[in-house]
Amino acid sequence: MRSDIEAPKVILVTGPPGSMKTSFCYSAMTRYLEKSGEMGLYITLEETAESHLNNMSGLGMGVSPNIEISDLTDVRELDGLIEEERPTDYIQFIEQTIAYFQQKHGERFTMVTLDSLGALYSLMDSGENMRKRMFYFFKNLREQNLVAYIVMERALGGPSDLLGNEGFLVDGIIELGVDSSSGKTTRFVRVEKMRACKHSMEKHTMEVGDEGLTVLGPTLG
Numbered sequence: 001m002r003s004d005i006e007a008p009k010v011i012l013v014t015g016p017p018g019s020m021k022t023s024f025c026y027s028a029m030t031r032y033l034e035k036s037g038e039m040g041l042y043i044t045l046e047e048t049a050e051s052h053l054n055n056m057s058g059l060g061m062g063v064s065p066n067i068e069i070s071d072l073t074d075v076r077e078l079d080g081l082i083e084e085e086r087p088t089d090y091i092q093f094i095e096q097t098i099a100y101f102q103q104k105h106g107e108r109f110t111m112v113t114l115d116s117l118g119a120l121y122s123l124m125d126s127g128e129n130m131r132k133r134m135f136y137f138f139k140n141l142r143e144q145n146l147v148a149y150i151v152m153e154r155a156l157g158g159p160s161d162l163l164g165n166e167g168f169l170v171d172g173i174i175e176l177g178v179d180s181s182s183g184k185t186t187r188f189v190r191v192e193k194m195r196a197c198k199h200s201m202e203k204h205t206m207e208v209g210d211e212g213l214t215v216l217g218p219t220l221g
């Protein structure tokens with residue numbers, strides 16, 4: 001990045017399994033929020049909050065007082081309040097969770113992560129009109145002046161969309177992956193797209209150290 005990412009922004013964080021999408025988002029949130037004193041919300045639909053924190057602790061990232069974690073358990077508890085014959089609208093639940101967090105923290109609430117888009121789609125009954133639904137979901141995030149990271153599974157070189165042409169609707173795409181082209185296997189990060197922000201499009205080596213993730217220089221080879 002040659003300039004700061006300024007809200008509002010909706011950013012896809014993409015990559016294959018094991019490319020550390022979750023770790024990247026949590027690390028990025030932790031470092032920014034603890035420096036700024038602002039608050040963030042991490043919504044995980046694939047694991048419990050306890051499991052998520054254990055995984056981050058194993059990578060050298062402790063519990064941040066600036067991040068609250070909401071997991072699928074919270075959503076299911078809300079789901080139980082709805083009549084059994086009504087289909088669950090998980091997008092609406094996520095929007096309500098974000099609205100509650102914003103009411104709680106006001107202007108200090110500046111960042112959210114949804115992990116992951118694939119998990120969200122698997123919970124929904126129908127894929128019809130998904131482009132329209134995601135358009136309004138992303139619009140809602142922007143209207144709340146948030147920087148939102150959306151985790152999405154994606155094969156290297158594959159399209160940046162699942163059901164709703166997400167790659168065209170978002171403001172930015174960050175690609176994570178594993179590169180073996182130089183004879184040495186390394187993890188990398190690449191900013192594929194970022195509106196209103198100057199950035200390199202080269203792959204940059206990313207490594208895991210005692211204090212979490214560190215982005216190094218451009219990948220050689």
